[in-house]
Amino acid sequence: MLDQYLGVILTFGFAAVIVGVMCSASMILGAHHPTAVKQQVFECGNPPTGPARGRFSVRFYLVAILFIVFDVEVVFLYPWAIVFRRLGVPGLVEMMLFIGVLAAGLGYVWKKGALAWD
Amino acid sequence: MWADAGIAAVKSLVMLLLALNLTVLLLWIERKGSALIQDRIGANRANIFGGILPFNLGIVNTLIADPIKMFTKEDVIPDGADKLLHFFGPFLAVFPVLVTFAAVPFGDVLVIGDRTINLQVADLNVGILYVLAMSGLSVYGVVLGGWATNSRWSLLGAIRGSAQMISYEIAMGLGLIGAILVFGTLDLQAIARAQGALIWGVIPAWGIIYQPLGFLIFLVAGIAETKRVPFDLPEGESELTSGYFTEYSGSKQATYMMSDFAEIVVVSALATTLFFGAWQVPYLARDGFHFPGGFALALPQLVVVVMQVASFVLKVLVLCCFQILVRWSLPRYRYDQLMDLGWKTLLPLALANVLLTATVIVLAG
Amino acid sequence: MGPITFAVLATALVVSALTVVVHPSPVKSAMALVATLFLLAVVFVFLGAHMIAALQVIVYAGAIMVLFLFVIMLLNLSDDGAEARHRGRVVFRLGAWIGGGVLAVELSAFFLRVPFPEPATPPAGYGGAEAVATALFVDYLLPFELTSILLLVAVVGAVVLAQRRTA
Numbered sequence: 001m002l003d004q005y006l007g008v009i010l011t012f013g014f015a016a017v018i019v020g021v022m023c024s025a026s027m028i029l030g031a032h033h034p035t036a037v038k039q040q041v042f043e044c045g046n047p048p049t050g051p052a053r054g055r056f057s058v059r060f061y062l063v064a065i066l067f068i069v070f071d072v073e074v075v076f077l078y079p080w081a082i083v084f085r086r087l088g089v090p091g092l093v094e095m096m097l098f099i100g101v102l103a104a105g106l107g108y109v110w111k112k113g114a115l116a117w118d
Numbered sequence: 119m120w121a122d123a124g125i126a127a128v129k130s131l132v133m134l135l136l137a138l139n140l141t142v143l144l145l146w147i148e149r150k151g152s153a154l155i156q157d158r159i160g161a162n163r164a165n166i167f168g169g170i171l172p173f174n175l176g177i178v179n180t181l182i183a184d185p186i187k188m189f190t191k192e193d194v195i196p197d198g199a200d201k202l203l204h205f206f207g208p209f210l211a212v213f214p215v216l217v218t219f220a221a222v223p224f225g226d227v228l229v230i231g232d233r234t235i236n237l238q239v240a241d242l243n244v245g246i247l248y249v250l251a252m253s254g255l256s257v258y259g260v261v262l263g264g265w266a267t268n269s270r271w272s273l274l275g276a277i278r279g280s281a282q283m284i285s286y287e288i289a290m291g292l293g294l295i296g297a298i299l300v301f302g303t304l305d306l307q308a309i310a311r312a313q314g315a316l317i318w319g320v321i322p323a324w325g326i327i328y329q330p331l332g333f334l335i336f337l338v339a340g341i342a343e344t345k346r347v348p349f350d351l352p353e354g355e356s357e358l359t360s361g362y363f364t365e366y367s368g369s370k371q372a373t374y375m376m377s378d379f380a381e382i383v384v385v386s387a388l389a390t391t392l393f394f395g396a397w398q399v400p401y402l403a404r405d406g407f408h409f410p411g412g413f414a415l416a417l418p419q420l421v422v423v424v425m426q427v428a429s430f431v432l433k434v435l436v437l438c439c440f441q442i443l444v445r446w447s448l449p450r451y452r453y454d455q456l457m458d459l460g461w462k463t464l465l466p467l468a469l470a471n472v473l474l475t476a477t478v479i480v481l482a483g
Numbered sequence: 484m485g486p487i488t489f490a491v492l493a494t495a496l497v498v499s500a501l502t503v504v505v506h507p508s509p510v511k512s513a514m515a516l517v518a519t520l521f522l523l524a525v526v527f528v529f530l531g532a533h534m535i536a537a538l539q540v541i542v543y544a545g546a547i548m549v550l551f552l553f554v555i556m557l558l559n560l561s562d563d564g565a566e567a568r569h570r571g572r573v574v575f576r577l578g579a580w581i582g583g584g585v586l587a588v589e590l591s592a593f594f595l596r597v598p599f600p601e602p603a604t605p606p607a608g609y610g611g612a613e614a615v616a617t618a619l620f621v622d623y624l625l626p627f628e629l630t631s632i633l634l635l636v637a638v639v640g641a642v643v644l645a646q647r648r649t650a
Contacts, residue, residue, distance in 0.1 A: 026368025
C-alpha cells in the first residue's frame with residue numbers, strides 16, 4: 001500500500017507549487033508603494049486604538065477542549081464502524097456504553113451553561 | 119517504477135485541475151446564479167479587444183479580468199504584521215483543501231494495454247480518515263490569517279471562525295459514520311464500487327437511500343464548515359468587513375476567496391462519493407448498460423469511462439449549485455444560534471443516527 | 484524506505500523540532516510543532532501504520548494543536564523579549580546545546596556500530612484499518628471503555644476550570 005502514497009506526495013507537491021505561486025503572485029507582480037496610511041490596520045477610518053491582541057473569552061478555550069474530546073470519540077467510532085458487522089450485538093452494547101458516558105459529559109456541559117454563548 | 123510515477127503524476131494533475139476548474143467555474147456560477155435568484159442581470163459589462171464582439175460577456179469579467187487584477191494588485195502587509203505568517207495564512211487555508219482530492223475517486227478503471235489504472239490518485243485503505251485529517255488542517259489557515267495581521271478585528275473573526283469550524287467538524291465526522299456502518303470500509307473507491315449494487319434488483323444502492331439523515335447532517339455541517347451563509351458570521355460582511363481576511367490584498371485575498379469555493383467543492387465531492395454513488399451511472403457496469411428488465415447494451419470501455427467521469431463532475435456541480443442556492447436564500451445565523459446548532463442539535467442528532475443505524479444493522483442480521 | 488528518504492525526513496523532523504524549542508515567537512513555535520507532528524505521521528506511514536498516521540494528524544495535529552494555538556492567543560503570549568534572552572541565561576543555553584550535542588554523538592556512535600536485524604515483513608493488512616479495529620474492540624476492550632471515563636474527566640475538569648469566579 002505504500003506505493004499509493006506516491007500519488008499523495010505528488011499531489012502535495014503540485015498543490016504546494018500552485019498555492020505558493022498564488023500567494024506570492026502579488027508580492028512579485030504587484031506594486032510596492034507603502035505609505036503610512038495604507039499600512040494601518042482597518043478600523044473603519046479611526047486610527048487603531050491600543051494593542052491588537054487583547055484577551056478573549058474563555059468560552060473559546062472550552063470549545064477547543066470539547067472539540068478534542070469529541071474528536072477522540074469520533075476517532076474511536078471509525079474503526080468500530082468497520083468491524084461492527086463482525087462484533088454483532090456485544091459490539092453495539094460496548095459502543096453504546098462509550099457514547100453514553102460521553103453523552104453524559106455533553107449533558108453536564110450543557111446543564112452547566114458552558115455551551116451558552118452570550 | 120517511472121511508469122507508475124508518471125501515471126500517478128498525470129492522475130494527480132487531472133484531479134487538481136478538475137478541482138481548480140470547478141472552483142473557478144463556481145465563481146462565475148455564483149455571480150450569475152445569485153443574479154438569477156435576485157432577479158437581476160449580474161455581471162455583463164466586459165468585452166475583449168475593445169468591443170469586437172457584438173455582445174458583452176460577463177464571464178470575461180469574472181474569469182479573466184478579475185484574476186488578472188487580483189494578481190497584480192499591491193500586496194499590503196500592515197504595520198506590525200508577521201510577514202512569514204501573513205504568507206502562510208492563505209497558503210494553509212487552501213493547500214489542505216486541494217490535497218484532500220487525492221483520495222476522491224473520479225472514475226472506475228481505465229484499461230490501457232495491459233495496465234489497469236484506477237481512476238483515483240491514491241487508493242488509501244484509510245481514505246475517509248485521510249480526507250478528514252486534511253480538512254482538519256484547514257483551520258490553521260483561518261487562525262493564522264487573523265493572528266498574522268496585527269488587527270484586533272481580524273483576530274476576533276479568526277477565533278470565531280475557527281471555533282465554528284471545529285464545532286462543525288465533529289458533526290461532519292459523525293454524519294459519515296452512518297454511511298461507513300452501511301458500507302463497512304473506509305476505502306473511498308470500495309464505497310463507490312459498492313454503490314453499483316442494486317436493491318431488490320431495481321434501485322441503485324446509493325448512500326442516500328440508506329442514510330438520508332446522515333446526508334442531511336453532513337451537508338449542513340459541511341456548509342457550516344465552509345463558513346458560507348447562513349453561517350458566515352466570522353466573515354461578517356456587514357460587521358467585520360471581511361473578518362479574518364480583511365488585511366489581505368491582491369493574490370492572498372484571491373487565495374482566501376478561492377479557499378471558500380474550494381471547500382464547497384470538497385464538501386460536494388465527499389457528499390457525492392458517499393451518498394450519491396460517486397461516479398456510478400445507474401445500471402452502468404464496466405462493459406455497458408445492464409437494465410433490470412434483462413436488456414443489456416454493450417459499450418466500448420472509453421465511452422463508459424467518459425460517462426462515469428462526467429457523471430461524477432455533474433453530481434458535484436449539482437451539489438455546489440445547491441449550496442450556492444442555499445447561500446442566497448437564507449438569512450445569517452447569530453453566533454450563539456450557530457454554536458447551538460452545532461453542539462446541541464447536530465451532535466446529538468448525529469449520535470442518534472449512528473446508534474439507530476447500528477441497531478438496524480444488528481436487527482437485520 | 485531508502486536511506487535518502489529517511490535522511491531527508493529525519494533532517495526535516497529534527498529541524499522542525501528544534502524550531503519548536505528555540506524560536507522566540509510562541510505562535511511560530513506552535514506551527515513548527517504542527518509540522519513536527521505531521522512529519523511524525525509520515526514516519527508512521529513508512530512504518531506501515533497507516534491508520535495511526537491518519538489518527539495522529541486528525542487528533543494531534545488537527546485538534547490538540549488548535550487548542551494550543553487558542554490558548555496562546557487567549558493568553559496573549561508575546562515573543563520572548565530580546566533582553567530576557569540574553570540576561571543570565573547564557574550558561575543554560577550553552578549547557579543545553581552541549582548536552583544535546585553529547586547525546587547526539589553518543590547515539591550516533593551507538594547506532595552506527597550496532598548492526599540492525601533485517602526488518603520482518605509485516606503480515607498482510609498490518610496497520611490497516613481492520614487490523615487496528617479488531618485489536619481495539621476485541622483484545623483491548625477494557626482500556627477502550629476506560630478511555631471514555633478519562634474523556635469524561637477531561638470534560639468535567641475543563642468546565643470547572645473555565646467557571647466564572649462570581650458564579
